[in-house]
Amino acid sequence: MTAPHPGPSGLSLADRSPSLGFHHISMTFPDGTVALQDVSFTVNAGEFVTVVGPSGCGKSTLLRIASGLAQASDGTVSADTGSVGYVFQDATLLPWRTVRSNVELLAELHGLPKAERARKAEDAIAQVGLDGHATKYPKQLSGGMRMRASLARSLVLDPSVFLFDEPFGALDEITRERLNDQLLELFAAKRFASLFITHSIYEAVYLSTRVLVMSARPGRIVGDFAIPFDYPRSPELRFDPAFSELTGHVSAALRGAHR
Amino acid sequence: MTAVADNTAVTDVVEAQPVAPPSVIRPKRARSITSLWPLPVGFLLILAAWYLLTLRMKPNRRFLLPWPHDVVSKGFLDGEAMGEILASTWLTTKLAVFGLGVSIILGGTVGILMYRFKWYERMTFPYLVALQAVPILAISPLLQIAFGYGFFAKSVVCIIISFFPIPTNLLLGMKSVDRGMLDLFDLHGASWTTKLRKLALPNALPSIFAAFRISAGLSVIGAIVGEQFFQKGDPGLGQRLTQYRTLIEYERLYTCLIMSSLLGIVVFIFFGWLSNRVLRNWHESAQH
Numbered sequence: 294m295t296a297p298h299p300g301p302s303g304l305s306l307a308d309r310s311p312s313l314g315f316h317h318i319s320m321t322f323p324d325g326t327v328a329l330q331d332v333s334f335t336v337n338a339g340e341f342v343t344v345v346g347p348s349g350c351g352k353s354t355l356l357r358i359a360s361g362l363a364q365a366s367d368g369t370v371s372a373d374t375g376s377v378g379y380v381f382q383d384a385t386l387l388p389w390r391t392v393r394s395n396v397e398l399l400a401e402l403h404g405l406p407k408a409e410r411a412r413k414a415e416d417a418i419a420q421v422g423l424d425g426h427a428t429k430y431p432k433q434l435s436g437g438m439r440m441r442a443s444l445a446r447s448l449v450l451d452p453s454v455f456l457f458d459e460p461f462g463a464l465d466e467i468t469r470e471r472l473n474d475q476l477l478e479l480f481a482a483k484r485f486a487s488l489f490i491t492h493s494i495y496e497a498v499y500l501s502t503r504v505l506v507m508s509a510r511p512g513r514i515v516g517d518f519a520i521p522f523d524y525p526r527s528p529e530l531r532f533d534p535a536f537s538e539l540t541g542h543v544s545a546a547l548r549g550a551h552r
Numbered sequence: 553m554t555a556v557a558d559n560t561a562v563t564d565v566v567e568a569q570p571v572a573p574p575s576v577i578r579p580k581r582a583r584s585i586t587s588l589w590p591l592p593v594g595f596l597l598i599l600a601a602w603y604l605l606t607l608r609m610k611p612n613r614r615f616l617l618p619w620p621h622d623v624v625s626k627g628f629l630d631g632e633a634m635g636e637i638l639a640s641t642w643l644t645t646k647l648a649v650f651g652l653g654v655s656i657i658l659g660g661t662v663g664i665l666m667y668r669f670k671w672y673e674r675m676t677f678p679y680l681v682a683l684q685a686v687p688i689l690a691i692s693p694l695l696q697i698a699f700g701y702g703f704f705a706k707s708v709v710c711i712i713i714s715f716f717p718i719p720t721n722l723l724l725g726m727k728s729v730d731r732g733m734l735d736l737f738d739l740h741g742a743s744w745t746t747k748l749r750k751l752a753l754p755n756a757l758p759s760i761f762a763a764f765r766i767s768a769g770l771s772v773i774g775a776i777v778g779e780q781f782f783q784k785g786d787p788g789l790g791q792r793l794t795q796y797r798t799l800i801e802y803e804r805l806y807t808c809l810i811m812s813s814l815l816g817i818v819v820f821i822f823f824g825w826l827s828n829r830v831l832r833n834w835h836e837s838a839q840h
């Protein structure tokens with residue numbers, strides 16, 4: 294388990310080596326849809342940046358560009374050389390594979406030896422708390438468990454940058470809050486650079502070191518909030534007056550963004 | 553970082569139970585009793601209908617649809633008749649299996665090529681549809697000139713009749729791969745062959761099995777039709793049907809028809825069983 298990026302263990306927020314940078318990114322689709330307009334920001338190692346914005350404003354497009362699945366029509370992306378984890382809104386597990394075999398998939402695609410693959414998958418499954426479910430098939434799992442399997446699949450490659458595209462959007466609130474806490478535990482342990490997309494302002498503020506608000510299409514950054522709470526964060530944080538104040542600010546910015 | 557990473561095991565949370573309970577604990581016996589009764593009932597209904605139809609025929613036309621018990625006694629229980637019919641059934645089975653095998657190999661290749669090359673799909677698909685609609689009777693002289701009268705000529709008829717479902721269903725199954733899964737494979741630099749092996753083909757399994765079941769039945773029909781065209785060679789069920797009709801041995805003729813139905817049922821059940829075995833863990837179509 295060697296982390297691809299060079300930082301010492303227990304990276305602090307003070308570590309400012311940029312892992313992912315967007316420089317004047319614009320995206321116009323061939324059909325003329327302008328999805329993104331002049332978007333610039335960076336995500337540093339140990340930072341958890343969340344983007345909230347109205348649906349259809351170009352958030353998924355931003356992640357596709359960051360991962361190389363799509364090419365920006367303008368601007369450049371700079372990304373850390375380490376591997377990138379990408380968690381989609383759907384768990385996208387292969388239904389004909391068991392949890393273990395699904396978690397091994399990416400290691401398999403990268404040609405890791407069988408033994409190493411198995412060991413890493415075992416670790417990842419334990420990290421997301423799915424031990425005991427490794428031999429189940431996706432259809433035997435609840436939505437939350439599927440999402441955790443999907444997360445484990447990316448963890449196997451020890452990514453230095455993690456992209457999350459509304460991963461918990463389809464889950465009920467209780468499951469979502471649990472998974473938020475699990476994700477924060479992983480983040481606290483690994484300190485990958487995270488770029489997270491969500492519809493939920495509470496989720497955004499709870500998870501992040503920084504929240505960006507995007508406008509309706511064409512998506513531009515119209516709000517930028519530093520979230521000062523220390524990690525580890527406890528669930529009680531959600532009832533802290535300072536927390537409410539911040540969600541209020543983000544919410545106001547988002548309402549402005551809808552206009 | 554290493555030390556921390558390895559023991560970040562998150563407390564196991566109790567979530568909603570899995571949607572489908574493991575099939576192992578399903579009470580098997582109770583199910584088979586309740587679900588098997590339609591079989592004998594359906595059989596009895598058909599038998600009753602047969603008796604009724606025979607009864608309503610004018611006595612001098614009754615030879616066209618003999619009594620079921622006569623079919624049993626003069627067909628199935630007549631040693632000589634059953635001997636030749638069984639031998640013919642075996643020949644037809646071999647022909648059908650060969651034809652189906654070729655359809656699967658050829659159809660599979662065509663399906664994969666269509667998936668790989670859009671231009672090949674555009675070029676081939678119309679002819680697949682056309683091939684399926686070709687009235688075999690009309691082209692039988694052509695087949696005779698091209699392939700003669702032997703086993704191979706008969707199997708060509710069988711292949712033409714059983715071919716269509718294989719490439720078309722395979723293609724459909726491969727094309728219905730989830731967009732997100734393709735993204736995932738692309739993201740990690742998977743080659744086209746990797747995507748084919750680990751994504752497109754497994755994804756197509758349910759439709760491939762559906763195609764097998766349809767084509768298996770068609771291959772039996774195809775084998776018999778082929779034998780009826782090319783009367784030469786060792787007699788299969790196709791030749792027997794013609795022979796018994798000419799000799800007005802309708803009890804034997806119906807025995808042949810029942811044997812061919814049984815053959816169709818056997819291959820259908822075989823592929824159904826195979827499909828359930830392969831898909832039972834993950835696909836909705838598989839019964840537990």
Ligand SMILES: Nc1ncnc2c1ncn2[C@@H]1O[C@H](COP(=O)(O)OP(=O)(O)O)[C@@H](O)[C@H]1O
Nearest residue numbers: 322324326328347348349350351352353354355
């Ligand atoms: N391949 C495409 N071609 C044309 N328009 C697209 C394409 N992909 C996305 N869009 C459009 O771009 C906009 C942003 O899409 P997306 O990034 O998915 O939004 P969201 O913020 O909801 O994730 C939407 O209006 C969508 O319809």
Ligand SMILES: [Mg+2]
Nearest residue numbers: 352353354458
């Ligand atoms: Mg989206």
